[in-house]
Amino acid sequence: MSRWPSDGRERLRQAALELFAEQGFAATTVPEITARAGLTTRTFFRHFPDKRAVLFVDEDEISEMVARLMAEAPAAVEPMALIRDGLRVLAETRFEGRRPELRARRALVATDAGLQERDLRKRAAMAEAIRTGFLTRGIDASRAALLGEVCATVLSLSIEEWLDSDDPRTLDHVVQATFDTLRAELG
Amino acid sequence: MSRWPSDGRERLRQAALELFAEQGFAATTVPEITARAGLTTRTFFRHFPDKRAVLFVDEDEISEMVARLMAEAPAAVEPMALIRDGLRVLAETRFEGRRPELRARRALVATDAGLQERDLRKRAAMAEAIRTGFLTRGIDASRAALLGEVCATVLSLSIEEWLDSDDPRTLDHVVQATFDTLRAELG
DNA sequence: GTCTATATCGCGATAGAC
Protein backbone atom coordinates (compact mmCIF):
# COMPACT_ATOMS: atom_id res chain seq x y z
CA MET A 1 0.00 0.00 0.00
CA SER A 2 1.01 3.53 -0.66
CA ARG A 3 1.85 5.89 2.12
CA TRP A 4 -0.55 8.34 0.59
CA PRO A 5 -4.08 7.46 -0.39
CA SER A 6 -3.78 7.11 -4.13
CA ASP A 7 -5.42 9.09 -6.91
CA GLY A 8 -4.54 12.46 -5.47
CA ARG A 9 -5.50 14.10 -8.71
CA GLU A 10 -9.09 12.92 -8.49
CA ARG A 11 -9.30 13.89 -4.81
CA LEU A 12 -8.08 17.36 -5.70
CA ARG A 13 -10.67 17.62 -8.45
CA GLN A 14 -13.49 16.53 -6.17
CA ALA A 15 -12.44 18.90 -3.39
CA ALA A 16 -12.16 21.76 -5.84
CA LEU A 17 -15.59 21.15 -7.39
CA GLU A 18 -17.19 20.97 -3.95
CA LEU A 19 -15.59 24.21 -2.83
CA PHE A 20 -16.42 26.01 -6.09
CA ALA A 21 -20.06 25.01 -5.60
CA GLU A 22 -20.06 26.03 -1.92
CA GLN A 23 -18.33 29.40 -2.10
CA GLY A 24 -17.70 30.20 -5.75
CA PHE A 25 -14.62 29.94 -7.92
CA ALA A 26 -12.85 33.19 -7.11
CA ALA A 27 -13.44 32.87 -3.37
CA THR A 28 -11.87 29.42 -3.29
CA THR A 29 -8.12 29.31 -2.78
CA VAL A 30 -5.77 26.55 -3.78
CA PRO A 31 -4.66 25.98 -0.16
CA GLU A 32 -8.32 25.41 0.74
CA ILE A 33 -8.63 22.83 -2.00
CA THR A 34 -5.50 20.98 -1.04
CA ALA A 35 -6.40 21.08 2.67
CA ARG A 36 -9.68 19.33 1.91
CA ALA A 37 -7.91 16.78 -0.27
CA GLY A 38 -5.21 16.20 2.35
CA LEU A 39 -2.38 17.36 0.09
CA THR A 40 -0.13 20.37 -0.26
CA THR A 41 -0.42 23.44 -2.44
CA ARG A 42 2.64 22.42 -4.39
CA THR A 43 1.04 19.12 -5.29
CA PHE A 44 -1.97 20.88 -6.79
CA PHE A 45 0.20 22.60 -9.35
CA ARG A 46 1.85 19.35 -10.32
CA HIS A 47 -1.52 18.01 -11.39
CA PHE A 48 -3.09 21.15 -12.84
CA PRO A 49 -1.37 24.02 -14.62
CA ASP A 50 -3.67 26.48 -12.87
CA LYS A 51 -6.78 26.73 -10.74
CA ARG A 52 -9.15 26.93 -13.72
CA ALA A 53 -7.82 23.75 -15.28
CA VAL A 54 -9.79 21.66 -12.80
CA LEU A 55 -12.96 22.53 -14.70
CA PHE A 56 -11.48 21.75 -18.11
CA VAL A 57 -9.99 18.30 -17.68
CA ASP A 58 -11.78 16.98 -20.74
CA GLU A 59 -10.62 19.81 -22.99
CA ASP A 60 -8.07 17.69 -24.79
CA GLU A 61 -10.33 14.67 -25.03
CA ILE A 62 -12.75 16.39 -27.38
CA SER A 63 -9.98 17.50 -29.70
CA GLU A 64 -8.55 13.99 -29.72
CA MET A 65 -11.97 12.55 -30.44
CA VAL A 66 -12.44 14.94 -33.33
CA ALA A 67 -9.04 14.04 -34.74
CA ARG A 68 -9.80 10.33 -34.51
CA LEU A 69 -13.26 10.61 -36.05
CA MET A 70 -11.86 12.59 -38.95
CA ALA A 71 -8.94 10.27 -39.51
CA GLU A 72 -11.11 7.15 -39.48
CA ALA A 73 -13.75 8.38 -41.92
CA PRO A 74 -13.42 7.09 -45.49
CA ALA A 75 -11.70 9.52 -47.82
CA ALA A 76 -14.78 9.67 -50.04
CA VAL A 77 -16.97 11.29 -47.36
CA GLU A 78 -17.71 14.91 -48.24
CA PRO A 79 -16.76 17.63 -45.72
CA MET A 80 -20.27 18.67 -44.72
CA ALA A 81 -21.40 15.05 -44.40
CA LEU A 82 -18.40 14.33 -42.21
CA ILE A 83 -19.25 17.33 -40.04
CA ARG A 84 -22.87 16.28 -39.75
CA ASP A 85 -22.00 12.74 -38.70
CA GLY A 86 -19.15 13.82 -36.44
CA LEU A 87 -21.28 16.32 -34.57
CA ARG A 88 -23.94 13.65 -34.11
CA VAL A 89 -21.44 11.28 -32.51
CA LEU A 90 -20.05 14.06 -30.35
CA ALA A 91 -23.51 15.13 -29.23
CA GLU A 92 -24.58 11.61 -28.36
CA THR A 93 -21.44 10.49 -26.55
CA ARG A 94 -20.41 13.61 -24.68
CA PHE A 95 -23.49 15.78 -24.21
CA GLU A 96 -26.74 13.83 -24.37
CA GLY A 97 -28.01 12.95 -20.92
CA ARG A 98 -25.72 15.38 -19.08
CA ARG A 99 -27.91 18.46 -19.32
CA PRO A 100 -28.19 19.21 -15.56
CA GLU A 101 -24.47 18.76 -15.00
CA LEU A 102 -23.58 20.90 -18.01
CA ARG A 103 -25.99 23.60 -16.89
CA ALA A 104 -24.34 23.76 -13.47
CA ARG A 105 -20.94 24.01 -15.08
CA ARG A 106 -22.13 26.77 -17.39
CA ALA A 107 -23.51 28.72 -14.45
CA LEU A 108 -20.18 28.45 -12.65
CA VAL A 109 -18.21 29.55 -15.71
CA ALA A 110 -20.52 32.55 -16.09
CA THR A 111 -19.43 33.88 -12.68
CA ASP A 112 -15.79 34.43 -13.62
CA ALA A 113 -14.13 36.21 -16.53
CA GLY A 114 -11.09 33.97 -16.37
CA LEU A 115 -13.23 30.88 -16.70
CA GLN A 116 -15.06 32.38 -19.66
CA GLU A 117 -11.79 32.98 -21.43
CA ARG A 118 -10.75 29.43 -20.80
CA ASP A 119 -14.05 28.26 -22.18
CA LEU A 120 -13.42 30.21 -25.36
CA ARG A 121 -10.07 28.50 -25.68
CA LYS A 122 -11.84 25.17 -25.58
CA ARG A 123 -13.99 26.24 -28.53
CA ALA A 124 -10.89 27.43 -30.38
CA ALA A 125 -9.16 24.12 -29.74
CA MET A 126 -12.05 22.28 -31.32
CA ALA A 127 -12.03 24.51 -34.39
CA GLU A 128 -8.30 23.94 -34.68
CA ALA A 129 -8.69 20.17 -34.42
CA ILE A 130 -11.25 20.19 -37.22
CA ARG A 131 -9.07 22.44 -39.35
CA THR A 132 -6.11 20.11 -38.93
CA GLY A 133 -8.32 17.11 -39.68
CA PHE A 134 -9.46 18.61 -42.97
CA LEU A 135 -5.93 19.63 -43.90
CA THR A 136 -4.89 16.02 -43.40
CA ARG A 137 -7.75 14.97 -45.63
CA GLY A 138 -6.38 17.18 -48.38
CA ILE A 139 -8.74 20.13 -48.11
CA ASP A 140 -7.05 23.44 -48.85
CA ALA A 141 -6.05 25.71 -45.99
CA SER A 142 -8.71 28.39 -46.09
CA ARG A 143 -11.58 25.98 -46.64
CA ALA A 144 -10.30 23.87 -43.75
CA ALA A 145 -10.08 26.85 -41.43
CA LEU A 146 -13.54 28.00 -42.40
CA LEU A 147 -15.09 24.58 -41.88
CA GLY A 148 -13.43 24.30 -38.46
CA GLU A 149 -14.67 27.67 -37.27
CA VAL A 150 -18.18 27.27 -38.60
CA CYS A 151 -18.46 23.84 -37.06
CA ALA A 152 -17.29 25.10 -33.66
CA THR A 153 -19.66 28.05 -33.91
CA VAL A 154 -22.68 25.94 -34.79
CA LEU A 155 -21.93 23.47 -32.02
CA SER A 156 -21.44 26.07 -29.31
CA LEU A 157 -24.56 28.03 -30.29
CA SER A 158 -26.55 24.80 -30.41
CA ILE A 159 -25.33 23.78 -26.97
CA GLU A 160 -26.41 27.14 -25.60
CA GLU A 161 -29.88 26.79 -27.06
CA TRP A 162 -30.14 23.19 -25.91
CA LEU A 163 -29.13 24.13 -22.36
CA ASP A 164 -31.47 27.12 -22.31
CA SER A 165 -34.58 25.13 -23.07
CA ASP A 166 -36.30 22.20 -21.43
CA ASP A 167 -37.83 20.86 -24.59
CA PRO A 168 -37.08 17.24 -25.35
CA ARG A 169 -35.16 17.88 -28.57
CA THR A 170 -31.82 16.16 -28.68
CA LEU A 171 -28.71 18.26 -29.11
CA ASP A 172 -28.21 16.71 -32.51
CA HIS A 173 -31.60 18.00 -33.64
CA VAL A 174 -30.71 21.49 -32.47
CA VAL A 175 -27.41 21.28 -34.35
CA GLN A 176 -29.17 20.35 -37.60
CA ALA A 177 -31.67 23.17 -37.10
CA THR A 178 -28.85 25.63 -36.55
CA PHE A 179 -27.21 24.58 -39.80
CA ASP A 180 -30.53 25.06 -41.59
CA THR A 181 -30.92 28.55 -40.13
CA LEU A 182 -27.39 29.41 -41.18
CA ARG A 183 -28.01 28.27 -44.75
CA ALA A 184 -31.18 30.32 -44.93
CA GLU A 185 -29.40 33.36 -43.52
CA LEU A 186 -26.57 33.29 -46.03
CA GLY A 187 -28.55 32.18 -49.00
CA MET B 1 1.08 71.39 -13.59
CA SER B 2 1.79 67.86 -12.59
CA ARG B 3 5.03 66.86 -10.94
CA TRP B 4 5.38 64.02 -13.43
CA PRO B 5 5.40 64.26 -17.19
CA SER B 6 1.75 63.78 -18.03
CA ASP B 7 0.18 60.98 -20.03
CA GLY B 8 1.57 58.27 -17.80
CA ARG B 9 -0.76 55.81 -19.43
CA GLU B 10 0.84 56.26 -22.81
CA ARG B 11 4.35 56.09 -21.32
CA LEU B 12 3.41 52.85 -19.60
CA ARG B 13 2.06 51.47 -22.84
CA GLN B 14 5.20 52.43 -24.75
CA ALA B 15 7.51 50.97 -22.10
CA ALA B 16 5.49 47.75 -21.99
CA LEU B 17 5.49 47.31 -25.78
CA GLU B 18 9.25 47.90 -25.91
CA LEU B 19 9.93 45.37 -23.18
CA PHE B 20 7.54 42.80 -24.67
CA ALA B 21 9.41 43.12 -27.96
CA GLU B 22 12.82 42.93 -26.29
CA GLN B 23 12.30 40.02 -23.90
CA GLY B 24 8.85 38.61 -24.52
CA PHE B 25 5.56 39.04 -22.72
CA ALA B 26 5.89 36.43 -19.98
CA ALA B 27 9.44 37.42 -19.10
CA THR B 28 8.47 41.05 -18.64
CA THR B 29 7.27 42.03 -15.18
CA VAL B 30 5.11 44.97 -14.26
CA PRO B 31 7.84 46.44 -12.01
CA GLU B 32 10.14 46.44 -15.03
CA ILE B 33 7.56 48.27 -17.08
CA THR B 34 6.92 50.90 -14.46
CA ALA B 35 10.63 51.35 -13.81
CA ARG B 36 11.18 52.19 -17.46
CA ALA B 37 8.22 54.54 -17.45
CA GLY B 38 9.37 56.18 -14.21
CA LEU B 39 6.21 55.23 -12.32
CA THR B 40 5.18 52.81 -9.61
CA THR B 41 3.64 49.37 -9.88
CA ARG B 42 0.47 50.67 -8.33
CA THR B 43 0.12 53.25 -11.07
CA PHE B 44 0.24 50.55 -13.70
CA PHE B 45 -2.77 48.80 -12.22
CA ARG B 46 -4.67 52.05 -12.03
CA HIS B 47 -4.42 52.37 -15.79
CA PHE B 48 -4.70 48.71 -16.81
CA PRO B 49 -6.69 45.94 -15.12
CA ASP B 50 -3.87 43.50 -15.83
CA LYS B 51 -0.64 43.08 -17.74
CA ARG B 52 -2.33 41.76 -20.86
CA ALA B 53 -4.65 44.73 -21.14
CA VAL B 54 -1.82 46.86 -22.52
CA LEU B 55 -2.17 44.98 -25.80
CA PHE B 56 -5.95 45.26 -25.93
CA VAL B 57 -6.63 48.91 -25.34
CA ASP B 58 -8.97 49.18 -28.31
CA GLU B 59 -11.06 46.15 -27.38
CA ASP B 60 -14.07 48.14 -26.24
CA GLU B 61 -13.85 50.61 -29.08
CA ILE B 62 -14.68 48.02 -31.72
CA SER B 63 -17.75 46.84 -29.85
CA GLU B 64 -18.90 50.43 -29.43
CA MET B 65 -18.32 51.08 -33.11
CA VAL B 66 -20.35 48.02 -34.03
CA ALA B 67 -23.18 49.10 -31.74
CA ARG B 68 -23.22 52.57 -33.26
CA LEU B 69 -23.10 51.37 -36.86
CA MET B 70 -25.99 49.00 -36.22
CA ALA B 71 -28.08 51.56 -34.40
CA GLU B 72 -27.61 54.21 -37.09
CA ALA B 73 -28.49 51.99 -40.06
CA PRO B 74 -32.02 52.46 -41.44
CA ALA B 75 -34.47 49.85 -40.20
CA ALA B 76 -35.09 48.66 -43.76
CA VAL B 77 -31.54 47.41 -44.29
CA GLU B 78 -31.43 43.62 -44.41
CA PRO B 79 -29.17 41.77 -41.92
CA MET B 80 -26.64 40.46 -44.42
CA ALA B 81 -26.43 43.81 -46.18
CA LEU B 82 -25.86 45.50 -42.85
CA ILE B 83 -23.09 43.05 -42.05
CA ARG B 84 -21.46 43.55 -45.42
CA ASP B 85 -21.44 47.32 -45.12
CA GLY B 86 -20.46 47.26 -41.45
CA LEU B 87 -17.49 45.00 -42.04
CA ARG B 88 -16.38 47.24 -44.88
CA VAL B 89 -16.36 50.29 -42.63
CA LEU B 90 -14.59 48.37 -39.87
CA ALA B 91 -11.96 47.06 -42.29
CA GLU B 92 -11.28 50.47 -43.77
CA THR B 93 -11.15 52.47 -40.56
CA ARG B 94 -9.44 50.08 -38.19
CA PHE B 95 -7.38 47.62 -40.22
CA GLU B 96 -6.43 48.93 -43.65
CA GLY B 97 -2.93 50.36 -43.70
CA ARG B 98 -1.88 48.82 -40.39
CA ARG B 99 -0.71 45.45 -41.68
CA PRO B 100 2.89 45.53 -40.33
CA GLU B 101 1.77 46.69 -36.90
CA LEU B 102 -0.99 44.08 -36.72
CA ARG B 103 1.40 41.36 -37.82
CA ALA B 104 3.81 42.21 -35.02
CA ARG B 105 0.97 42.17 -32.54
CA ARG B 106 -0.23 38.82 -33.80
CA ALA B 107 3.25 37.34 -33.45
CA LEU B 108 3.44 38.54 -29.87
CA VAL B 109 0.01 37.16 -28.99
CA ALA B 110 1.02 33.81 -30.44
CA THR B 111 3.79 33.45 -27.85
CA ASP B 112 1.52 33.39 -24.80
CA ALA B 113 -1.53 31.32 -23.95
CA GLY B 114 -2.95 34.06 -21.75
CA LEU B 115 -2.77 36.56 -24.58
CA GLN B 116 -4.46 34.12 -26.92
CA GLU B 117 -7.32 33.73 -24.49
CA ARG B 118 -7.69 37.45 -24.25
CA ASP B 119 -7.72 37.67 -28.02
CA LEU B 120 -10.54 35.16 -28.13
CA ARG B 121 -12.48 37.28 -25.68
CA LYS B 122 -12.15 40.21 -28.05
CA ARG B 123 -13.69 38.10 -30.81
CA ALA B 124 -16.48 37.01 -28.46
CA ALA B 125 -17.15 40.62 -27.47
CA MET B 126 -17.61 41.54 -31.10
CA ALA B 127 -20.01 38.67 -31.71
CA GLU B 128 -21.94 39.73 -28.64
CA ALA B 129 -22.13 43.35 -29.81
CA ILE B 130 -23.54 42.25 -33.16
CA ARG B 131 -26.01 39.92 -31.47
CA THR B 132 -27.26 42.73 -29.26
CA GLY B 133 -27.45 45.06 -32.23
CA PHE B 134 -29.68 42.64 -34.14
CA LEU B 135 -31.84 42.01 -31.10
CA THR B 136 -32.40 45.75 -30.88
CA ARG B 137 -33.33 45.76 -34.54
CA GLY B 138 -36.02 43.19 -33.83
CA ILE B 139 -34.32 40.05 -35.09
CA ASP B 140 -35.19 36.97 -33.05
CA ALA B 141 -32.71 35.63 -30.52
CA SER B 142 -31.25 32.63 -32.26
CA ARG B 143 -30.90 34.35 -35.62
CA ALA B 144 -29.21 37.29 -33.90
CA ALA B 145 -26.75 35.01 -32.08
CA LEU B 146 -25.96 33.14 -35.26
CA LEU B 147 -25.38 36.29 -37.27
CA GLY B 148 -23.10 37.66 -34.56
CA GLU B 149 -20.98 34.53 -34.39
CA VAL B 150 -20.74 34.04 -38.13
CA CYS B 151 -19.78 37.64 -38.63
CA ALA B 152 -17.05 37.45 -36.00
CA THR B 153 -15.81 34.19 -37.49
CA VAL B 154 -15.65 35.51 -41.03
CA LEU B 155 -13.88 38.65 -39.91
CA SER B 156 -11.26 36.89 -37.82
CA LEU B 157 -10.52 34.30 -40.50
CA SER B 158 -10.29 37.03 -43.10
CA ILE B 159 -7.89 39.01 -40.96
CA GLU B 160 -5.68 35.94 -40.60
CA GLU B 161 -5.59 35.38 -44.34
CA TRP B 162 -5.00 39.04 -45.01
CA LEU B 163 -2.10 39.14 -42.56
CA ASP B 164 -0.63 35.91 -43.93
CA SER B 165 -0.31 37.15 -47.46
CA ASP B 166 1.45 40.06 -49.08
CA ASP B 167 -0.93 40.37 -51.96
CA PRO B 168 -2.47 43.78 -52.45
CA ARG B 169 -6.07 42.73 -51.79
CA THR B 170 -7.81 44.89 -49.25
CA LEU B 171 -9.19 43.26 -46.11
CA ASP B 172 -12.69 44.02 -47.34
CA HIS B 173 -12.08 41.97 -50.49
CA VAL B 174 -10.87 39.05 -48.40
CA VAL B 175 -13.98 39.33 -46.22
CA GLN B 176 -16.28 39.16 -49.21
CA ALA B 177 -14.35 36.20 -50.61
CA THR B 178 -14.65 34.41 -47.27
CA PHE B 179 -18.42 34.91 -47.30
CA ASP B 180 -18.55 33.49 -50.82
CA THR B 181 -16.53 30.44 -49.78
CA LEU B 182 -18.83 29.91 -46.81
CA ARG B 183 -21.92 30.04 -48.98
CA ALA B 184 -20.43 27.54 -51.40
CA GLU B 185 -19.43 25.25 -48.54
CA LEU B 186 -22.88 25.16 -46.99
CA GLY B 187 -24.88 25.18 -50.16
C1' DG C 1 0.93 55.00 -1.85
C1' DT C 2 1.58 51.05 1.28
C1' DC C 3 0.48 46.62 2.56
C1' DT C 4 -1.07 42.05 1.91
C1' DA C 5 -3.21 37.92 -0.04
C1' DT C 6 -2.93 34.67 -3.48
C1' DA C 7 -1.26 32.21 -7.51
C1' DT C 8 2.50 30.03 -9.33
C1' DC C 9 6.71 27.67 -9.62
C1' DG C 10 11.79 26.06 -8.51
C1' DC C 11 14.53 23.00 -5.66
C1' DG C 12 16.01 19.27 -2.81
C1' DA C 13 14.46 15.43 0.08
C1' DT C 14 11.72 11.38 0.98
C1' DA C 15 8.70 7.40 0.60
C1' DG C 16 7.11 3.69 -1.67
C1' DA C 17 6.29 0.91 -6.25
C1' DC C 18 8.59 -1.85 -9.58
Add this chain to the structure above:
DNA sequence: GTCTATCGCGATATAGAC
Protein backbone atom coordinates in the same frame (compact mmCIF):
# COMPACT_ATOMS: atom_id res chain seq x y z
C1' DG D 1 18.67 0.57 -8.40
C1' DT D 2 14.99 3.67 -11.02
C1' DC D 3 10.75 6.07 -11.35
C1' DT D 4 7.07 8.69 -9.69
C1' DA D 5 4.25 11.07 -6.32
C1' DT D 6 4.63 13.78 -2.56
C1' DC D 7 6.44 17.04 0.86
C1' DG D 8 8.42 21.28 2.82
C1' DC D 9 10.50 25.42 2.11
C1' DG D 10 10.92 29.49 -0.24
C1' DA D 11 10.80 33.00 -3.96
C1' DT D 12 8.43 36.16 -7.04
C1' DA D 13 4.68 38.31 -9.50
C1' DT D 14 0.09 39.66 -9.93
C1' DA D 15 -3.63 41.89 -8.16
C1' DG D 16 -6.52 44.01 -4.91
C1' DA D 17 -7.53 46.00 -0.27
C1' DC D 18 -6.84 49.67 2.66
